[in-house]
Amino acid sequence: MGTKVLTHNVQRLEGQIDIPGDKSISHRSVMFGAIANGKTTVTNFLKGEDCLSTISCFQKLGVKIEETGDSLVIEGKGWDHLTEPSSVLNVGNSGTTIRLMLGLLSGRPMHTTFIGDDSIGKRPMKRVITPLREMGAILDGRNNGDYTPLSLRGGGLRPISYQLPIASAQVKSSIILAALQAKGTTTIVEPAQTRDHTERMIRQFGGHIETDNLTITISGPQTLKGTQVNVPGDISSAAFFLVAGAIVEEGKILLRNVGLNPTRTGIIDVLNKMGAKMTIHPNKDEEFEPVGDITIEPSHLTGTVIEGDLIPRLIDEVPIIALLATQANGKTIIKDAEELKVKETNRIDTVVNELLKLGADITATDDGMIINGPTKLHGSVVSSHGDHRIGMMLAVASLICTGELTLEEADAIAVSYPNFFSDLSQLIN
Numbered sequence: 001m002g003t004k005v006l007t008h009n010v011q012r013l014e015g016q017i018d019i020p021g022d023k024s025i026s027h028r029s030v031m032f033g034a035i036a037n038g039k040t041t042v043t044n045f046l047k048g049e050d051c052l053s054t055i056s057c058f059q060k061l062g063v064k065i066e067e068t069g070d071s072l073v074i075e076g077k078g079w080d081h082l083t084e085p086s087s088v089l090n091v092g093n094s095g096t097t098i099r100l101m102l103g104l105l106s107g108r109p110m111h112t113t114f115i116g117d118d119s120i121g122k123r124p125m126k127r128v129i130t131p132l133r134e135m136g137a138i139l140d141g142r143n144n145g146d147y148t149p150l151s152l153r154g155g156g157l158r159p160i161s162y163q164l165p166i167a168s169a170q171v172k173s174s175i176i177l178a179a180l181q182a183k184g185t186t187t188i189v190e191p192a193q194t195r196d197h198t199e200r201m202i203r204q205f206g207g208h209i210e211t212d213n214l215t216i217t218i219s220g221p222q223t224l225k226g227t228q229v230n231v232p233g234d235i236s237s238a239a240f241f242l243v244a245g246a247i248v249e250e251g252k253i254l255l256r257n258v259g260l261n262p263t264r265t266g267i268i269d270v271l272n273k274m275g276a277k278m279t280i281h282p283n284k285d286e287e288f289e290p291v292g293d294i295t296i297e298p299s300h301l302t303g304t305v306i307e308g309d310l311i312p313r314l315i316d317e318v319p320i321i322a323l324l325a326t327q328a329n330g331k332t333i334i335k336d337a338e339e340l341k342v343k344e345t346n347r348i349d350t351v352v353n354e355l356l357k358l359g360a361d362i363t364a365t366d367d368g369m370i371i372n373g374p375t376k377l378h379g380s381v382v383s384s385h386g387d388h389r390i391g392m393m394l395a396v397a398s399l400i401c402t403g404e405l406t407l408e409e410a411d412a413i414a415v416s417y418p419n420f421f422s423d424l425s426q427l428i429n
């Protein structure tokens, strides 16, 4: 399944990359476009496999979605025009698709069934099933609703007050999408701030939502209006080049059009704390999501502690931060990150096991990992284990390996970054 022998011993990375569209915002643009009234045009939509799964699920619900030139056009006809699908909704590898769609369809008076790939089959769904059942949706699935296949009969929702037991933007967004359809006011309290793209997009589509520190208040029912969405570049994709640029010996990289939403910029805080040579140039004129350009250069790095409220702001960047830490002086401790165990793989175990094969000094803990650096990495045969972020982390690691690195299951990278290897090779030549 897509074995790749990667370039090793790269001394210099030089050039610029336009960072592809944000995965979280791309998913949401289709979802909001589908439930809004009127046309939504999306530019810089991420054509990664996860977002294509979201498109195909909404097409099965009767929504017309087409590519026109560089844009994606969604013909929204409002909540009532989503139609009962005649076959199962397959979310592929995408946790965001299934968890947000469960909330979105909880208020629809129809039956839907969800399946996904082997990885989705291991990811916990109880976290969304519990609040959605409390709101009145009828949900069931394997192991009393914790795993796919899942079935849903929606309709007639009531508002709830809900204290989120975990910091999860997917759970928060699922409840918000249900609350938009429930008559009355829903209140959600987060244990820590998570990405707020759903909240921002509700306002962009003409809806109302109030946020006060960790409390979110939303009244329903609401109808939304189609609009124009320009998706910023994904900071979670940029992260691989930020680390690559910092750990090679020479050169300078410019990353253009990177989303700089403060709920996502934990990686920038970490790079700054570790002493990276990085400059941020914010664009001034973005209305809904902040964007900017970033330059990164080879850096003398120091180990650090990454914990607490910082974790949700960099949750998808932990694999690449672990690699960064192998090149820093001293100890890096990552804690409070047990959520990593329920991602596409158990990202604590996968990161530690694969980096050990390259010679890293890294140990798994119950809620994170401990890395001592700097260590010289050597090539080996490693695998993404079907996890796109592990695949890209290992591809960046290959740049500084002394011998050849063979990456198995490299094709998983297309889940979030189909052009990753061509963008990377532009910097090498």
Ligand SMILES: O=C(O)C1=C[C@@H](OP(=O)(O)O)[C@@H](O)[C@H](O)C1
Pocket (backbone or CB within 6 Å): 023, 024, 025, 096, 167, 168, 169, 170, 171, 173, 195, 315, 316, 339
């Ligand atoms: O809301 C989203 O778009 C996402 C939220 C995060 O998941 P959790 O909500 O499970 O933390 C993140 O890991 C995922 O890649 C995308």
Ligand SMILES: C=C(OP(=O)(O)O)C(=O)O
Pocket (backbone or CB within 6 Å): 023, 050, 093, 094, 095, 096, 097, 316, 343, 344, 389, 416
């Ligand atoms: C965890 C991720 O995505 P999802 O939960 O949507 O599968 C990710 O992209 O790293």
